[in-house]
Amino acid sequence: MNFAQQRVSIEEAEKILFDLYHIQGTASCLPGYVDFNFRIKIANEEGYILKISRVGEHKKYLAYQQELLEFIEYSNEKITAPKAIKDKNNNLVSEITDRFKKKRCVRLLSWISGKVWSAVNPQLEDLRYSIGTQSGLLTKVLQDFKHPEAHYNFDWDIAQSLWTKKHLHLFDAPKKEILIHHQTRFETYQPTYTTLRKSIVHNDPNDNNIIVTNSIVQPKAKAAIDYGDAMHTQTINDLAILCAYGIMKHHDPLEASLAFIKGYHSSFPLLENELAHLYNAIAMRLVIIVTRAALSKIEEPENEYLWISEKPAWEVLKKWFEISEDFAHYSFRNACSFSAHPNQEKFKKWAVTKEYSLTDLFPSIDKKEIALLDLSVSSSWIGHQVDFNNIDLFQFKIDQLQKEHPTKIISGGYLEPRPLYTSNTYDKIGNNGPESRTIHLGIDFWLPTNTPVHALFDGEIEIAVDDHGNKEYGGLVIVKHIKNDITFYTLYGHLNPESVLQYQKGDKILKRQKIGVLGNQKVNGNWAPHLHFQLMLSLLEYTTDFPGVAYANEIEIWKSICVDPNILFGIKNLHTKKNTSSNELISYRKQHLGKGLSLQYQEPIKMVRGEGVYLLDELGRKYLDTVNNVAHVGHEHPEVVKAGQQQMAILNTNSRYLHENINLLAKELLDTLPPELSVVHFVNSGSEANELAIRMAKTVTGKQDVIASEVGYHGNTNICVDISSYKFDGKGGKGAPKHTHIFPIPDAFRGKYRGENTEQKYVEEVQKCIDNIHHKGGGVCSIIVEPIISCGGQIELPKGFLSKAYKAVRKVGGLCISDEVQVGCGRLGESFWGFQLHDVLPDIITIGKPIGNGHPLAAVVCTEEVAHSFANGMEFFNTFGGNPVSCAIGTAVLQTVKKGKLQENALKVGAYLKEQLINLAKEFPIIGDVRGQGLFLGIELVDVQKNPLPIQTDYLINRMKDHGILMSSDGPDHNVLKIKPPMIFSKENAKEVLFYLQKTLNEDFMSS
Ligand SMILES: Cc1ncc(COP(=O)(O)O)c(C=O)c1O
Secondary structure, eight states: OOTTTTOOOHHHHHHHHHHHHOOOOEEEEEOOSSSEEEEEEOTTSOOEEEEEOOTTOOHHHHHHHHHHHHHHHTSSSOOBOOOEEOOTTSOSSEEEEOTTSOEEEEEEEEOOOSEEGGGOSSOOHHHHHHHHHHHHHHHHHHTTOOOGGGOOOOTTOGGGGGGGGGGGGGSOHHHHHHHHHHHHHHHHTHHHHTTSOEEEEOOOOOTTSEEEOSOSSSOOEEEEOOOTTOEEEETHHHHHHHHHHHTTTOSSHHHHHHHHHHHHHHHSOOOHHHHHHHHHHHHHHHHHHHHHHHHHHHHOTTOGGGGTTHHHHHHHHHHHHHSOHHHHHHHHHHHTTSOSSTTHHHHHHHHTTOOOOHHHHOTTSOOOEEEEOOOSTTOTTTOOHHHHHOHHHHHHHHHHHHHHSTTEEEEEOTTOBOSOOOSGGGEEEEBTEEEEEEEEOSEEEEOOTTOEEEOSSOEEEEEEEEOGGGTSOSEEEEEEEEETTEEEEEEEEEEOHHHHTTOOTTOEEOTTOEEEEBOOSGGGTTSOOEEEEEEESOOTTOSSOOOSEEEGGGHHHHHHHSOOTHHHHOOTTOSOOOOOOHHHHHHHHHHHSOTTOOOSSSSOOOEEEEEBTEEEETTOOEEEESSOSSSTTOBTOHHHHHHHHHHHHHOOOOTTSOOHHHHHHHHHHHTTSOTTEEEEEEESSHHHHHHHHHHHHHHHHOOOEEEEETTOOOOSSHHHHHTOHHHHTSTTOOOOOTTEEEEOOOOTTTSSSOSSSOHHHHHHHHHHHHHHHHHTTOOEEEEEEOSEETTTTSEEOOTTHHHHHHHHHHHTTOEEEEEOTTTTTTTTSSOSSGGGGGTOOOSEEEEOGGGGTTSSOEEEEEEHHHHHHHOSSSOOOOSSTTOHHHHHHHHHHHHHHHHTTHHHHHHHHHHHHHHHHHHHHHHOTTEEEEEEETTEEEEEEBOTTOOBOHHHHHHHHHHHHHTTEEOEEETTTTOEEEEOOOTTOOHHHHHHHHHHHHHHHTSGGGGO
């Protein structure tokens, strides 16, 4: 009888339930691999799962499962599992006769509420850890459970997995290679594998058999269900199975497995010999899955449940095959708090007694001390990336340093996070977005080309190659040593290839024998000549080279494999700089810095370097910056940095002396503006610019009242806060002061007037302000508006609004101020300045953030008439405004925008990004509106009633950060994502943002 014929209908199931258990409930079908399963719902109760077996199922075996559940129920541990419910005759397993007069077994279990682990998105480390912990606990509880039925032959038992060898013919050659590899390894390991401790385990903790809590934020494991595969086998197999399913769909399966292992170990301590078999056991479960799936497709083509894991299993098996078995083993050990490399402690004990000096390594150099060179991400010695890549300059700096320390060897670098490895070969996509190899694993000794390098120990050549093609080392020699029963290796990189190629693998090397001589800059990756010296306890599977730099998240494993070479020399100052921890920085800030300062992100980041569209943290992790319109032409743009550095080196003083720079910057700026805006005042911040603009307007008009937009922000000084509804209407604010008059934010999406053609309505609101001012006996001094209202949530002004509003204000003698602090300098793409989008000519514009590219520089530009009547005899003096350094920087910024055609780039990339975001909005209704111009965009998140969703916005921002993308929110309800990246932001950068936005928008939280 086939599977379909044995099917049980819902009505039959409900009847069986009532007949056997006296329970009246509503049944619905659930997927099942062996049984026919029904979810039984009963009002106001958790309900049950009714399991009706196929024909021929052994009752004894089913009873064993029920007894196992009873055992768990009565254990002393706090563990949840389905409860086995007895029928009206007190049986754990009942029997019925089906319509074909065949015997079928029936069981009833309590229902565990929650959701299956496979339904959770994203599957984060916390959840994996909790699933591991729960599974470990189950293993622990089952240690004392013994049962004769637990011993049987089973295809899904990893211990019995070699049956898969018979079916290799089902696969093509590349797949066969992978299967054979793992089967062969498993066979080889049999002598030790079979001695591992055994117990009854669940044996199928896959992602559909673990129930997790329903919470959207940080769901936790609740219980394992479906004990149908439980059996007596090697205990480690249960964890291997958990991992085999848990690592599917992750970019980096090894990294994904570690949280399960840590969690499992925390409740059921694993043994070292078990960890040695885990990599292969995981592989063999995957081998079983793919082989079983291939067979099931032939045997039961209608039962798709049988091969749901096939595709992800193959994907992960291919990745798993590529992972170094040893590295995985060391990673597992590290996850369980053993030293990652088993020999680490033994080696250290031996090595620490050695008293080598640098003259043993470099006998021709009579120097025993070192001068530490800091090449870490935050090192100011490195300087700008451009300087570092200038080999002549780099060599010069090394030579200078050497002159300062004539008796010392310049050295350093062990475990140093370096920002210097720019080639793509150093990048990969990890489980949290792009990752770069930044952690340096050896010590560098900076010495002249041709310096001879000698061996510290006897040994034999393992590798001697010209690795120049690989760009890591040039001439590379790795020597194998065996001392005190420990095998280890010394690595000598950046040698002259000719000096090492005489060696063959196996050649004997004697202590103090010359290994080679240092190569020139070319074989040093175009750096100054140096020896990269590294100590390794394992070569992993490398045969022609070995990594000299590692990924930051693997540092604990690498530092155990590549022990600190200074253990041999014991030089006191040869260590990598320790940075202040984030916690220390936070606690100092909290105590001693302004209490109103805020920090971005739930877990703040410590940035130490900027580079174009990226910010780098102290481990060299690169974050794509979509927020920073201050770094207008890119973080630390070389031309801007150079302009500032050069001028700073010769003169910085105030504007009371003549200097070309102030005139040059004024010219560069006026060149971008209509001729009517012809007089510039330089200041130091956007706030100061607006402060001055309002002062000018008051002086010129003799009036006091200012009209501004609801949720507008214009700065942090007294006057600026007084005209910033964002502040005085926000937290801690006290509402509009007497002389400030606010019109409703002209937001077509969620504003007072919505949709098309609202400009007249909002102009009428401005007119109401004017009337109100007059009504109260005041006079209109000015209107101040941003061309796109940034803090208000990237609100685009309705077409025609600004020109009509300006007209109304001018009619009563007021001045018009355009706040260009956020949007200016080409950002909007269509025009260089925001007001130009609206066909208006302001009397005053204020410029801030972008013009200094991070340096405090701002400006007020006004008409000749305004400037003239402002100059009423009172001197305008500003200590820093217009100083030669700031002006040199500002000029470089404007020239870079023009030369680099960055306005055009903003137009092109911005249009692409906006179009794609609009497409994304069609897929995700949570995106209510996409707006903005050029590289100044906003994405508003709302529910179906257009209510703002600030919590989802915050979640999105934090998840984007997890993937290495910086975003921020704004708007009165904090539900608008703003995108305003450096103007060099490329289409590729935009694609990356879109990719991770889409990924995150799919996560459970976003639809909660
Ligand atoms: C529109 C606008 N104007 C003025 C300012 C004040 O500039 P600053 O912070 O340089 O004083 C800001 C700052 O965010 C701003 O967004």
